[in-house]
């Protein structure tokens with residue numbers, strides 16, 4: 001509370017004091033969600049928007065138990081042999097090939113512009129949303145309010161995403177904030193971008209002044225390509241390649257998929273490439289339980305980039321294999337691979 005200058009005449013001091021008291025004593029409206037008022041203050045300060053309008057938006061959001069249940073479920077720890085068949089189905093491959101063919105000109109032009117092989121753009125949206133079919137049924141605002149304000153284990157991350165959502169300019173979203181739908185984690189559109197990814201990597205590729213991750217294919221393709229490019233995708237670089245382990249191969253476990261040895265080091269440890277690869281190529285290794293036993297994969301920078309989209313190496317390998325199948329089926333240009 002600000003102090004009242006002592007130099008004011010008494011009458012005015014009394015008036016000022018009663019005003020302050022009135023402000024202090026006015027009934028505090030209970031917030032709909034814990035921490036809502038503080039969040040509203042922050043968003044209003046950052047954006048200059050009307051706090052009442054921001055608060056009204058949040059008042060309309062609902063904490064949903066189904067979202068808390070979904071995020072609390074133990075992480076799927078499927079082995080590769082059970083994970084791969086979910087994504088590498090004939091239907092998903094064939095639809096990917098048809099999708100690539102249908103949008104070939106746009107995909108290849110955007111792929112070229114960003115230096116990203118277009119089949120990986122298609123594979124990402126194929127794995128994330130089945131080529132835009134399943135973009136999620138949860139209200140994004142409910143998802144981020146629930147996880148940002150009612151789920152302490154991940155609250156810092158999701159509260160920050162909620163704040164970003166509330167601060168995004170209108171022309172970064174597919175519609176009014178309270179109408180958006182997405183995953184239980186608040187990811188939106190064909191590429192399932194979180195609000196911070198829309199802010200940092202979203203692209204208005206069709207030039208209509210609007211980043212629309214749900215209704216504009218140019219925006220969707222370019223945003224995914226831009227995400228990859230900004231995370232270090234190497235144009236024409238390798239993603240993953242099968243390896244053979246000899247019986248004395250040194251067991252390798254890696255913390256993440258960042259390439260950390262020249263290929264020849266892994267060769268010295270007992271892993272041999274099946275195809276010809278530059279011995280100096282920065283490489284990492286994945287050992288997976290495949291349908292026919294142990295599988296070994298050399299992985300490279302572009303594999304690591306896919307894991308920045310989703311940290312699971314199984315996800316990255318599924319995207320890679322789907323991309324390869326689509327490229328082969330659709331006759332993607334080798335120049336961009």
Ligand SMILES: [Ca+2]
Pocket residue numbers: 203204205206207208209210211212216219
């Ligand atoms: Ca646009």
